[in-house]
Amino acid sequence: QENWINAHLDRTQLHVLSLSDWVNDAQYRVSPLGPKDPFVSPRPLIQSPSNSQASPIGWHQPGRDSSARTDTVGNNAFAQEDWDGKADITGWDKGKVRPDPGASLSFDYPLPTTQTDPRNYVDASITNLFYWVNRMHDFFYDYGFTETFGAFQEDNFGKAAKDLGGDAVIAYAQDGGGYDNANFASPPDGQRGVLKVYLFHGGTSGWRDAALEVDIVIHEYTHGLSTRLTGGASNADCLAWGESAGMGEGWSDFIPILLQVTPESTSNQEILMGVWVMGGGGPGDQGGTKPRGIRRYPYSTRLSVNPTTYGNLNDSSWYGEVHAIGEIWCNILWEMAWALMDSGASRSDLYSGPNISSGNTLAMQLVLDGMKLQPCQPTFISARDAIFQAEKILTQGKHACALWTAFSKRGLGPKASSSGLGRVTEDFSLPPDCASHSVRLQKRDETKDNGWGRGWGLGSWRRFWQSRRLGLLG
Structure with missing residues (x-):
């Protein structure tokens, strides 16, 4: 709107004391x-x-x-x-x-x-x-x-x-x-x-x-x-430790990477966090010999680029650090967003507001609605279930199978389970109702990292773990 006028009136004298445009x-x-x-x-x-x-x-x-x-x-x-x-x-x-x-x-x-x-x-x-x-x-x-x-x-x-x-x-x-x-x-x-x-x-x-x-x-x-x-605005302790704290880091990465999806983007897009502050930057500088940001892998739907799955939580080097947990959760959400965008839903400008007929805006809405529905101290599984609940409310289950292809691809299928404190069981299956949907699971091969992970030199890994000790980012 062009103007919103705030007026202060003197009711006894019936005249305007002041006007301001908000x-x-x-x-x-x-x-x-x-x-x-x-x-x-x-x-x-x-x-x-x-x-x-x-x-x-x-x-x-x-x-x-x-x-x-x-x-x-x-x-x-x-x-x-x-x-x-x-x-x-x-x-x-x-x-x-x-x-x-x-x-x-x-x-x-x-x-x-x-x-x-x-x-x-x-x-x-x-x-x-x-x-x-x-x-x-x-x-x-x-x-x-x-x-x-x-x-x-x-x-x-x-x-x-x-x-x-x-x-x-x-x-x-x-x-x-x-x-x-x-x-x-x-x-x-x-x-x-x-x-x-x-x-x-x-x-x-x-x-x-x-x-x-x-x-x-x-x-x-x-x-x-x-x-x-999560847990209501009056409770600030629901993402304080363990999986919950790590998922807080994952959501914080997911929002800025989803905002970088354009009409020209494809599911093969790889996105890094914090490239410029780590010494990189410039058009097209998402990899190569430049510094690779603040995360262990790029966010990617390709297992050869980002091999993380739910089962990484069984590894203390992942479960023991909230940002590492967040990388796993964020990449699962990235898979989810692309499953929605590739399932026939259109794409629209996220800044124009929610549109449940567009894959990217629907993904954004499901993530925020899922936060409202999930319990205090959520786990990967309870947060996943909250997203399915939000999707059922918004689109009556229309995209449920697309969501399952994403979660199952990364080991968070319907039979996945957790006994807490870094003891999880992966599941790559689909529900019977989604059997017609293919899940393209590639065998994890740590020797084919496209220059990531084990492809890093000792100096790069030393810098990586130093950044972890600094708590990068809060």
């Missing part, structure tokens, strides 16, 4: 999602991106009763630097640097042609962080992460029964409290989430700012989503 036309120069070097790749200037349903007062007013701002503070997010690393849920408003273009709301900050001290481009960094936190707030709102389910907002506009509010995300760029990492603290509804992104060493290429690596920003914000949808 719809702000703003523009942001940002990095796109994908494995590109933001210093050399085009960074578009996005005009008026806020969603009037999700953000009815725009992105620059922290509540209906607050004054409009011209910096990076609004109803969904407060973004600033934290160079000294001392700020957290408090301290965000204590002398921190924020870009402020004034009434124009033109957050158009260039990056230097060559990388330099990150403080020299902090306005561009914070702008990118602020934009993507707000963009994901609005995106998830369309798919059901609303005020009722604990959306991170200062003002809930009276739309939630408890109407807690007061919990916009506090986002810190170039955080000085660590390096080579990022994290998200997600307390119960009514308390602000805290997102921190640090600088990465970036190999021989100098410091790389994680606030410019969009998949990392989305990964962290998605932790807030999964924590609040």
